[in-house]
Amino acid sequence: xxxxxxxxxxxxxxxxxxxxxxxxxxxxxxxxxxxxxxxxxxxxxxxxxxxxxxxxxxxxxxxxxxxxxxxxxxxxxxxxxxxxxxxxxxxxxxxxxxxxxxxxxxxxxxxxxxxxxxxxxxxxxxxxxxxxxxxxxxxxxxxxxxxxxxxxxxxxxxxxxxxxxxxxxxxxxxxxxxxxxxxxxxxxxxxxxxxxxxxxxxxxxxxxxxxxxxxxxxxxxxxxxxxxxxxxxxxxxxxxxxxxxxxxxxxxxxxxxxxxxxxxxxxxxxxxxxxxxxxxxxxxxxxxxxxxxxxxxxxxxxxxxxxxxxxxxxxxxxxxxxxxxxxxxxxxxxxxxxxxxxxxxxxx
Numbered sequence: 001x002x003x004x005x006x007x008x009x010x011x012x013x014x015x016x017x018x019x020x021x022x023x024x025x026x027x028x029x030x031x032x033x034x035x036x037x038x039x040x041x042x043x044x045x046x047x048x049x050x051x052x053x054x055x056x057x058x059x060x061x062x063x064x065x066x067x068x069x070x071x072x073x074x075x076x077x078x079x080x081x082x083x084x085x086x087x088x089x090x091x092x093x094x095x096x097x098x099x100x101x102x103x104x105x106x107x108x109x110x111x112x113x114x115x116x117x118x119x120x121x122x123x124x125x126x127x128x129x130x131x132x133x134x135x136x137x138x139x140x141x142x143x144x145x146x147x148x149x150x151x152x153x154x155x156x157x158x159x160x161x162x163x164x165x166x167x168x169x170x171x172x173x174x175x176x177x178x179x180x181x182x183x184x185x186x187x188x189x190x191x192x193x194x195x196x197x198x199x200x201x202x203x204x205x206x207x208x209x210x211x212x213x214x215x216x217x218x219x220x221x222x223x224x225x226x227x228x229x230x231x232x233x234x235x236x237x238x239x240x241x242x243x244x245x246x247x248x249x250x251x252x253x254x255x256x257x258x259x260x261x262x263x264x265x266x267x268x269x270x271x272x273x274x275x276x277x278x279x280x281x282x283x284x285x286x287x288x289x290x291x292x293x294x295x296x297x298x299x300x301x302x303x304x305x306x307x308x309x310x311x312x313x314x315x316x317x318x319x320x321x322x323x324x325x326x327x328x329x330x331x332x333x334x335x336x337x338x339x340x341x342x343x344x345x346x347x348x
Contacts, residue, residue: 001310002300005068006287008317010280012064016057017128017276018182018269023047023054025183027094027121028176031114033187033198040114042339044098046190049335051098053328055091060324067313071145071303072287079139079147080131083163087127094120122176129175133168136221136228136279137161138291145298157224159291167220174217177209181252182268189261190339200256203264207253214249214275225289228282238281245274 026047034040066073077084097117101110134149140160141147152162155169184203188196221228232238251267283289287303290296304310 001307001314002068002304003285004314005064005304005310006280006284006300009061009064009068010276012057012061014273014276016054016061018272019057020051020054021125021179021272022183022186022265023051024121024125025179025181026187027117027183028125028180029184029187029199029202031118033184033202034195035198037110038341039195040110041102041341042191042195043187044101044117045339045341046187048098050331052095053331056324060320064313064317067317068305068310069287069300069303070305072298075141075146075298075303076288079149080134080163081148082151083127083131087124090120090124090127094124125176125179126172127175129178130164130168130172132175132276132279133171134163135283135288136171136225137165137167138225138289138297140292141288141290141296141298142292143296145296145302161291167224170213170217170220174210174213177206177213178268178272181206181210182265182272185252185256185261185265185268189265192338196261200259200261203256204253207249207256210249210252210271227294228279231282231284241274241277241281243274245271245278248272248274 026043030040030043034043062073093116097113097120101113101117104110137157139147139149150162152164153160155162155165157165157167181203184199184206188199188203191199248267248269248271252264252271255261255264255267285299285301286297287300288298290298305313
């Protein structure tokens with residue numbers, strides 16, 4: 001049951017990164033891809049019907065984590081208190097930018113919220129990559145299973161490292177380039193004309209950052225945490241996950257060059273899912289490795305709820321996921337197709 005919940009929580013987090021990732025990427029690039037107010041409205045309207053629903057997956061994943069692994073929930077939320085507060089303020093600021101931009105028809109007002117939207121999206125993309133880097137690298141857990149990390153210490157990978165060091169910065173940059181390319185693929189899928197061409201161009205440029213960053217991250221991970229590859233040595237079938245990532249990475253460039261935006265977006269989604277699955281498979285059964293002493297690491301076994309709680313939670317999870325999936329299918333089908341801005345509309 002613990003393994004099943006590990007897969008479910010990891011899957012929900014991957015769904016969040018894929019879904020909210022493209023609107024984060026759209027926000028990160030929209031100041032550069034859009035050259036006029038109408039084009040910026042098109043970028044915003046491309047994510048307008050779905051961006052807030054996408055964030056539900058983050059809340060749902062946190063709820064599932066609390067239900068299945070309460071010890072991990074308590075440890076992670078207290079140890080990462082500072083970055084979580086920063087994350088919440090960025091999410092709030094980004095949401096305000098989307099909702100407030102069109103409330104006042106003033107150039108300075110719109111420029112301010114456009115900048116807030118871009119900065120919030122860029123920082124969130126980097127933060128999520130750095131967060132994954134912290135999990136891969138490990139955190140300074142003590143024998144009681146708790147920790148606290150400052151924002152940074154020496155920027156080197158040491159047992160008592162802070163949230164930011166050279167490794168987590170690399171992972172943050174990988175996250176930024178990945179979500180920027182992912183968002184550009186989505187914008188290209190939803191728009192036409194010069195805006196679409198610029199989105200394709202940004203996706204192609206960001207792709208090189210994804211490639212270089214992924215290679216550096218792979219080498220760095222091998223150097224600082226070689227244990228993550230042990231599961232692959234024990235279970236060769238696990239190589240299917242990095243294979244999916246490699247196929248997705250290749251598809252991103254190939255379909256982008258051919259102007260096949262739908263398949264380029266599917267490829268970037270496949271790359272994100274494959275790389276996250278690769279990481280999860282390598283970490284299992286750890287959910288939060290300890291950089292201080294491997295014996296202090298949190299696993300699915302020493303952080304999980306009782307069997308009865310896991311069973312009852314699974315029942316409600318199935319009901320919830322059916323309802324949520326039905327809603328998402330309805331919304332995405334309702335707003336499929338290219339973005340249209342009627343001349344009389346004063347919306348986004």
